[in-house]
Amino acid sequence: MTTSSRPSRLTVEAPGASTLVQDLGRPGLAHLGVPASGALDRGALTLANRLVGNPDAAAALEIAMGGFRSRFAAETWFAVTGAWGDVRLDGRRIAPYTAARAAEGGVLELAPPERGIRSLLAVRGGIDVPAVLGSRSRDTLSGLGPDPVRAGDVLPIGAAPAASVPLLDHEAAFPPPSGTVTLSLLPGPRADWFTDAARRGLFDGAWRMSDQADRIGARLVGDVLARRVDGELASEATVPGSVQVAGDGRPTILLADRPVTGGYPVIAVVAAASLDRLAQVRPGQELRFRHA
Structure with missing residues (x-):
């Protein structure tokens, strides 16, 4: 599957408890006092990116405890992985761990998860905010990277990568355990x-x-x-x-x-x-x- 390479944007209407831009971090800088940071659930980030044809390290949104709502400015492929819970596009429930396509003006909502705590939302092209020391990750201790996402923020989406959206009906999903x-x-x-x-x-x-x-x-x-x-x-x-x-x-x-x-x-x-x-x-x- 291919999509337009025209850059787009994502408007966040409700960020929930905490929404941060994260990629795979900035490793190799500990000698300067800078931790790697990056997505806590790296596997979920990598999978979400692969589902929409992005490079593994493309920046995505790490959403803690749901309560998130956003609107797409143009037709956009996206995927939600990590925590397991109710995901809705224009009011219709869609399965996590799948690639889905939002129409222009489409509204995405994530309810508080039933399992796990952190959802990873990847959009085709990645969240295209400025990089700091080679990464778009927010480091909550030092304050490096983009500010925490707030209601009303408009996040740019990068141009679509060369790779197509994989032709998969669904990806094998392994929800976080609810017990021990x-x-x-x-x-x-x-x-x-x-x-x-x-x-x-x-x-x-x-x-x-x-x-x-x-x-x-x-x-x-x-x-x-x-x-x-x-x-x-x-x-x-x-x-x-x-x-x-x-x-x-x-x-x-x-x-x-x-x-x-x-x-x-x-x-x-x-x-x-x-x-x-x-x-x-x-x-x-x-x-x-x-x-x-």
């Missing part, structure tokens, strides 16, 4: 700062996502992880998925917009293959860990 989410962990650089009981408890215990969770980090509710080594730790590098443990023994998982260094010991690191799953865990949802 299992994540794989690798040993952290300071695992030896914790007692044997704490290291066992990390894997044997039941954890829940707290309501203190954003793109910087996600605080967990569960057992206290006791240290065997007291004292201060000099600030050292962090990576996405680092499980830092504060002085109260409560763990926080650092995410894409984290600081690039931290002063709390890291007991474990969420494996890269589990980070997309982590991005969709809702407050109150149960988590368990396994050895990677």
Whole structure:
């Protein structure tokens, strides 16, 4: 399928709780104090882009907890992936994880999701806002990148790519789980700062996502992880998925917009293959860990 290469735009009428422009981020700048940022659910971003024929790294909208409404200025192909919930085009329900075509003036609405928390909306041509340090991603900690999307914002859409919209009736969809989410962990650089009981408890215990969770980090509710080594730790590098443990023994998982260094010991690191799953865990949802 092909579409016009004429650039278009998307008017956001309601951004919901949080809508941000995100692509695959700006890796390789940690030595300058700049985290990679980028979409938390990278697999969902890549899939949405592929469904509309975009390059994997094209900028899209990361929409947290739905409540989103927008209007297309011209005929536009789009796809919604990530969180699973009610998606409507001009009042008609359409399936997530599919490419759909909006007519000129078409209205897209995303209700609060039934599963997961973050939806990725890709439009053919990508969201064509200015790049900062090679990326169109919003970094919520440093403020780099485009401002959070507000009601009334008009977002430019780039020219259609050379690739056609794939001839697929639908894409295999794997909605985020509604029950317990299992994540794989690798040993952290300071695992030896914790007692044997704490290291066992990390894997044997039941954890829940707290309501203190954003793109910087996600605080967990569960057992206290006791240290065997007291004292201060000099600030050292962090990576996405680092499980830092504060002085109260409560763990926080650092995410894409984290600081690039931290002063709390890291007991474990969420494996890269589990980070997309982590991005969709809702407050109150149960988590368990396994050895990677």
